[in-house]
Amino acid sequence: xxxxxxxxxxxxxxxxxxxxxxxxxxxxxxxxxxxxxxxxxxxxxxxxxxxxxxxxxxxxxxxxxxxxxxxxxxxxxxxxxxxxxxxxxxxxxxxxxxxxxxxxxxxxxxxxxxxxxxxxxxxxxxxxxxxxxxxxxxxxxxxxxxxxxxxxxxxxxxxxxxxxxxxxxxxxxxxxxxxxxxxxxxxxxxxxxxxxxxxxxxxxxxxxxxxxxxxxxxxxxxxxxxxxxxxxxxxxxxxxxxxxxxxxxxxxxxxxxxxxxxxxxxxxxxxxxxxxxxxxxxxxxxxxxxxxxxxxxxxxxxxxxxxxxxxxxxxxxxxxxxxxxxxxxxxxxxxxxxxxxxxxxxxxxxxxxxxxxxxxxxxxxxxxxxxxxxxxxxxxxxxxxxxxxxxxxxxxxxxxxxxxxxxxxxxxxxxxxxxxxxxxxxxxxxxxxxxxxxxxxxxxxxxxxxxxxxxxxxxxxxxxxxxxxxxxxxxxxxxxxxxxxxxxxxxxxxxxxxxxxxxxxxxxxxxxxxxxxxxxxxxxxxxxxxxxxxxxxxxxxxxxxxxxxxxxxxxxxxxxxxxxxxxxxxxxxxxxxxxxxxxxxxxxxxxxxxxxxxxxxxxxxxxxxxxxxxxxxxxxxxxxxxxxxxxxxxxxxxxxxxxxxxxxxxxxxxxxxxxxxxxxxxxxxxxxxxxxxxxxxxxxxxxxxxxxxxxxxxxxxxxxxxxxxxxxxxxxxxxxxxxxxxxxxxxxxxxxxxxxxxxxxxxxxxxxxxxxxxxxxxxxxxxxxxxxxxxxxxxxxxxxxxxxxxxxxxxxxxxxxxxxxxxxxxxxxxxx
Amino acid sequence: xxxxxxxxxxxxxxxxxxxxxxxxxxxxxxxxxxxxxxxxxxxxxxxxxxxxxxxxxxxxxxxxxxxxxxxxxxxxxxxxxxxxxxxxxxxxxxxxxxxxxxx
Ligand code: SRM
Ligand SMILES: Cc1cc2nc3c(=O)[nH]c(=O)nc-3n(C[C@H](O)[C@H](O)[C@H](O)COP(=O)(O)OP(=O)(O)OC[C@H]3O[C@@H](n4cnc5c(N)ncnc54)[C@H](O)[C@@H]3O)c2cc1C
Ligand code: SF4
Ligand code: FES
Numbered sequence: 001x002x003x004x005x006x007x008x009x010x011x012x013x014x015x016x017x018x019x020x021x022x023x024x025x026x027x028x029x030x031x032x033x034x035x036x037x038x039x040x041x042x043x044x045x046x047x048x049x050x051x052x053x054x055x056x057x058x059x060x061x062x063x064x065x066x067x068x069x070x071x072x073x074x075x076x077x078x079x080x081x082x083x084x085x086x087x088x089x090x091x092x093x094x095x096x097x098x099x100x101x102x103x104x105x106x107x108x109x110x111x112x113x114x115x116x117x118x119x120x121x122x123x124x125x126x127x128x129x130x131x132x133x134x135x136x137x138x139x140x141x142x143x144x145x146x147x148x149x150x151x152x153x154x155x156x157x158x159x160x161x162x163x164x165x166x167x168x169x170x171x172x173x174x175x176x177x178x179x180x181x182x183x184x185x186x187x188x189x190x191x192x193x194x195x196x197x198x199x200x201x202x203x204x205x206x207x208x209x210x211x212x213x214x215x216x217x218x219x220x221x222x223x224x225x226x227x228x229x230x231x232x233x234x235x236x237x238x239x240x241x242x243x244x245x246x247x248x249x250x251x252x253x254x255x256x257x258x259x260x261x262x263x264x265x266x267x268x269x270x271x272x273x274x275x276x277x278x279x280x281x282x283x284x285x286x287x288x289x290x291x292x293x294x295x296x297x298x299x300x301x302x303x304x305x306x307x308x309x310x311x312x313x314x315x316x317x318x319x320x321x322x323x324x325x326x327x328x329x330x331x332x333x334x335x336x337x338x339x340x341x342x343x344x345x346x347x348x349x350x351x352x353x354x355x356x357x358x359x360x361x362x363x364x365x366x367x368x369x370x371x372x373x374x375x376x377x378x379x380x381x382x383x384x385x386x387x388x389x390x391x392x393x394x395x396x397x398x399x400x401x402x403x404x405x406x407x408x409x410x411x412x413x414x415x416x417x418x419x420x421x422x423x424x425x426x427x428x429x430x431x432x433x434x435x436x437x438x439x440x441x442x443x444x445x446x447x448x449x450x451x452x453x454x455x456x457x458x459x460x461x462x463x464x465x466x467x468x469x470x471x472x473x474x475x476x477x478x479x480x481x482x483x484x485x486x487x488x489x490x491x492x493x494x495x496x497x498x499x500x501x502x503x504x505x506x507x508x509x510x511x512x513x514x515x516x517x518x519x520x521x522x523x524x525x526x527x528x529x530x531x532x533x534x535x536x537x538x539x540x541x542x543x544x545x546x547x548x549x550x551x552x553x554x555x556x557x558x559x560x561x562x563x564x565x566x567x568x569x570x571x572x573x574x575x576x577x578x579x580x581x582x583x584x585x586x587x588x589x590x591x592x593x594x595x596x597x598x599x600x601x602x603x604x605x606x607x608x609x610x611x612x613x614x615x616x617x618x619x620x621x622x623x624x625x626x627x628x629x630x631x632x633x634x635x636x637x638x639x640x641x642x643x644x645x646x647x648x649x650x651x652x653x654x655x656x657x658x659x660x661x662x663x664x665x666x667x668x669x670x671x672x673x674x675x676x677x678x679x680x681x682x683x684x685x686x687x688x689x690x691x692x693x694x695x696x697x698x699x700x701x702x703x704x705x706x707x708x709x710x711x712x713x714x715x716x717x718x719x720x721x722x723x724x725x726x727x728x729x730x731x732x733x734x735x736x737x738x739x740x741x742x743x744x745x746x747x748x749x750x751x752x753x754x755x756x757x758x759x760x761x762x763x764x765x766x767x768x769x770x771x772x773x774x775x776x777x778x779x780x781x782x783x784x785x786x787x788x789x790x791x792x793x794x795x796x797x798x799x800x801x802x803x804x805x806x807x808x809x810x811x812x813x814x815x816x
Numbered sequence: 817x818x819x820x821x822x823x824x825x826x827x828x829x830x831x832x833x834x835x836x837x838x839x840x841x842x843x844x845x846x847x848x849x850x851x852x853x854x855x856x857x858x859x860x861x862x863x864x865x866x867x868x869x870x871x872x873x874x875x876x877x878x879x880x881x882x883x884x885x886x887x888x889x890x891x892x893x894x895x896x897x898x899x900x901x902x903x904x905x906x907x908x909x910x911x912x913x914x915x916x917x918x919x
Contacts, residue, residue: 452898457885524832524851527873527880527887550832554871554882562882566868806830809838810823810847812917 003031004103006305007092009082009249011036013045014278014294015108016064021302023072024490025521029306032074033100035092038131039079041066044442046291046474048135049323052163056439058132063442085253087271104273104305107250107261111243111279111289116151120213125221126237129160138238142167145235149173149224151210153180155322157240161202162324164236172203172232174210174224176241184320184331188347189354189370196327196352205232213237245280245287260287265312267301277301283313290318295444303493308519311493319380321373321471328415330376330471333366333383334358341365344397355397362390374414375399377467388762400464414468423469424455424462431469438473446470489528491520496532496749503536509545511537525551532750535637535675539745542787555635558806559794560617563610568617570596570609571634572624573670576644576662576682577605586627594620604641604679606632618807621795630670630793637751638673639680642666643691647684647701654684656701661730662690665699668734669741671791672784675748675757678741693721696744696754697737702726706733710740710766711758719755722763725771739770739780746783820909820916826853829915834870834879836860837917845906846870847917848879848890855915856890857908863888863901 006022008015011034019032036042040062047061069076077094084093091101113128115121125141127134141148142164150161153175165171173180179190180197194204209227213234216222225231245260256262256270260282267275267283277297279289288294293316300313319332337343337358346355353371357364357379364383369376378400382389389396417423419432437443437452446467450456456463487493494502499518508514511533515525525533534551549557560568572587591599591609598610612620621631633639642665645651647658662682672678681690682699692698694714698721700707705728712721727736743766748757758766770777797803829835829849837845837857844860846869858879860870867883878887878896887896894902907918 522876524875526875526878527885530873530875550830550874553873558871562868562871564865564883566866566871805828805835806833809836809844810828811838812821812823813840 003029005101006030006032006104006106007100007102008032008034008106008108009085009092010108010110010278010280011038011040011042011076011078012108012110012278013042013063013291014110014298015106016042017295017298018106018108018277018301018305019072019074020064021299022305025302025308026306030104032072033077033102034069034074035077035080035082035094035100037079037081038133040132041069041076041078043132045131046323047439048129048132049159049163052135052138052160053166053325054163055325058135060439082249085249085255085274087253087255087274090273102273104275106301106305107255107269107274107276107280108278109246109249109280111245111287113239114242114244115239116210116241118210118212120215120221121239123213123215123221124219125235126213126239128239129156130243138164138236139167141236142169146170147172147233148236148238149232149234150238150240151224152240152242153177153204153206154183154240154242155181155320157238158197159323160238160240162197162200164238165201169236170203171201172205172234173197174205174208174226176207176209178207180204180206181322181329184335185329185368185370186336186356189329189331189356189368192349192352192354192370193322193327193329197324200326243279243289245282247280250276250280258282265300265314266304267297267313268304275301275305284315286315288316288318290320291444292316293318308493308521310519317384319376321376328373329370330373331366331368332376332380333364334360335366335368337366344393346397357397359389359393362388362393364389364396372399373472374468377471378464381467414465415472417469423465424453424457427454427457429453429455434466434469435473438470443470444474488532489526491522491525491529492518494518499533500536500540500747500749503533504540507541507544509537509541511548511551531637535673535750538673539787556637558614558617559621559631559633559635559798560612560614561635565611567611567613569634570612570617570620570624571602571606571632572629573632573666574606575666576642576659578644578659578663579606583627583629586624586629590620590623593623602634604634605643606634606641608634615807615809618799618804622799625793625796631795633671633794636673637676638671638678639666639669640677641679642669643679643681643695645683645689647682649684651684653687654701655703656682656684656706658682658684658690658699658701661699661701661706661733664730665697665734665737668738668785668788670788671794672741672745672788674741674745675750676753678744678754680737694718695721697721697740699733699737704728708733708736710737711755711763713753713755715753722758724763724767735777735781736770738784739777740766742780742784743769746780820918823847823915823917826855826910826913826915829855832874834872834874836868836870844868844870845917846879847908847915848874850874850877850890853910855908855910857906857917858888858890858893859904859906861903862886863895863903864899869903 042064044061044063050056080094082092083095091099093099113130148164148169148171150157150173153173161171161173179187180194211225211227213221214223223231224234247257247261250261251257261276262282263276269276278294297313300311303311322329341358341360344357356368358366363386367379417431421431423431434453443449456466514533530551534548537545538547555561594616596609600608602608642662644659644662648654678696680697681692681695683690683692684701692700694712698709707726708724709721710724713719744754744757834846834848845857846860847857849855860868862881864886867881869879871882872879877890880887886899893905909916
């Protein structure tokens, strides 16, 4: 049986990206043919600016070499323009008379530069700025001629002007508007920009209307004349006064167009067999001119071409960055403000820094930054997430560092970092190798950089920095992740939120049901989604769903932490950090019997036996169980430790019996699995020797009862716990903290710690559930107790027949 | 020459799981079982830093190494791009519900 045929018109950034996405999710589904009017394979158009500026070469910016087309069985016709789409006959016809039939057609013809309709606009030496040919012509003109005029002071025009200047030309930028980049910047920032470009030697003529281009004796353009009679010399005129969606071919073929090819949210045109993406498209009345939204469109189109039918494109908020080396400029969203908005402005003309943030109803809706743009991506993320910023408003303008929302503080001047500087401490990845990967492999998103360089793929604390490097390397083209709607992993389009909701609403109780109901693209998921789904199933349906050990990370499957050499570590539980001479004796005996190389006191008030062979685990656990000890779950996304101080039992300052309270809490929570690990601490007085201020739940004894704190974290990024309420009795401590933890168990996303959960839903929301709804709180606590009613020590259950097999290697008699 | 050795019953290996086969000379072999009951055997040593692949999460035709998350193809022992590296494979077959290995 032959495959359906897919034809792509336009071998540019949006079209080829769609094909890449399609090959990723459904390889081999179509016979693919691509027509491209340009004589090149797909290249990174946005990097034409660095090419013009002499910072890169054409060969560096190719995205898909010819080999890529060959390896993927794609028939590529370069240098061929499609001149007709015969919709009735379902074929396209190219300028050399060739024909190609299609079952699905994808149109991605991009746009064309707008050439001002003035006399002389067709003279030799008058060009637009769009492709390799234009760039070559400019580079060539710079070697022979002296005077260049760029018409249009937008992003493209300024990048062209900068490049021509760097190539030695005398450059004048003519601009109709009152200041530069008036579509991206407000007046103050526009003027600062003009000043620094003038310092680089560029000349500007603002609010000038061009009347005609004057021909010289050689036949080439020689001057630009303005309405007011003024005239400037010009051997090269670059028109950068805007772009026009290139939809003539589609319109001629009877496809409905209105300032672009009109598509719906699935990127389908009015002809259901024909899809369109990129700058040629009009989606909800908008034609985008930056690649980030086009790549989102590509993802959606690919999904529908693959026949999965999920995913909608609902429009994009865009951000821009000017790619002129030495000038930092970033803008996003509604930066002008107006009715109903407030502005926070930082203006330091001497330091050359200007920042403006526009806020509406406690949310960031836009911003402009000039001179210091390191925080641009962070602001853009806040804007896209629609995060409530009232709690960080005071220091918002000073950036992420001061707000404290960053991992490696002080390091976020991405652009200024040396290439040898280490960005990802976990994987030892330098800035240089990240920049190289971005350029050489054509990476656009954080996920791609993670995959190719491993940076930010471990603890993730450098993710913000990597995004900044991305942004400073490829400008506005990078695609920041919108965390709330981000797919769980490459197996699905659905976010954690969505999957979790559907499991509850549709009463799904097995991973197979999730995969088939939600259209997973892989047969059994991957290492990222499987543990998450397993957790969602057992936490949503504790009595119906059964745990799937093979979906758990090895530590949870083996009930011990794997070490770098493949051995394991064993941490017996010491309730509230308390132990006895006989327990210590049993631990000492076990350490000797199983030849444990290292015995260590942990940061969690208990003892770690490190370096145990997997096959010794069951016997060692049996010995420890016999001495009355159970698993400490030091390996789990689960209850870990409840640290305590000595408290009123012994301490001269103690107001509450913190050891006793801690032990009770730990017993209540024993064997509790959760989205991420959970740690508690109980201190007997506000001196807080148990460090309750950085725990998921912190309890501090005071004279009249206890103060409860939630959402603290002492790990990758220290987060101080927030005050929840004050309670009087031990029972209330158990009920309130149990209810909060159950809420987190039911709503937290996998690998989201309480501090991140709290940041996402807000403290007020949690207070509403725990403090203002007495029945709700009691019900939460009851559900927690219900799901833990059958808790058993995993060290004991792992020794039962069936479960124990994994610990026993199979011996073979001979080698080979 | 095949010198097949019976190692275990198919059901002794969990679906989407693995067992370790210990050879007299050392050098463990990981024997994997997929969700469609195909069985594969690889040297139990990740090409990255020697992590025990038998302890990883199995999905599709891949296993994810437990130490740093490389994905290794079960059928060819090769690291999935962009990682580069490979580990040796061994012949295995299932007959009458029993697993045989040619180590
Ligand atoms: C053993 C111990 C270090 C020690 O010798 O003291 C330890 C060891 C590990 N920690 Fe920890 N952490 C230990 C206390 C801590 C503490 C301090 C505490 O609990 O009071 C923290 C900061 C507090 C916190 O979690 O908020 C801590 C923050 C982390 C983090 C960062 C978590 C975060 O949300 O930022 C990780 C990474 C993770 O979990 O993803 C981590 C992960 C790990 C892992 C499990 C890494 C891994 O996945 O293999 C380490 C296992 C080592 C091993 O081979 O056994 N460990 N780790 C401590 C065990 C305590 C216990 O008795 O259970
Ligand atoms: C100098 C420059 C700098 C830029 N900088 C940035 C930036 O920093 N950030 C950013 O986000 N965006 C930037 N852009 C914009 C970005 O390059 C475009 O948004 C993007 O390339 C549009 O992708 P597309 O696939 O829609 O169109 P294109 O990439 O233009 O691809 C369309 C292709 O279709 C071909 N074609 C047209 N008609 C036919 C036909 N009938 N038959 C066959 N082939 C045909 C064209 O030749 C072209 O190759 C820049 C653009 C330029 C020119
Ligand atoms: S024990 Fe914790 S801090 Fe120490 S190396 Fe391991 S993960 Fe890092
Ligand atoms: S040892 Fe396997 S990924 Fe590092």
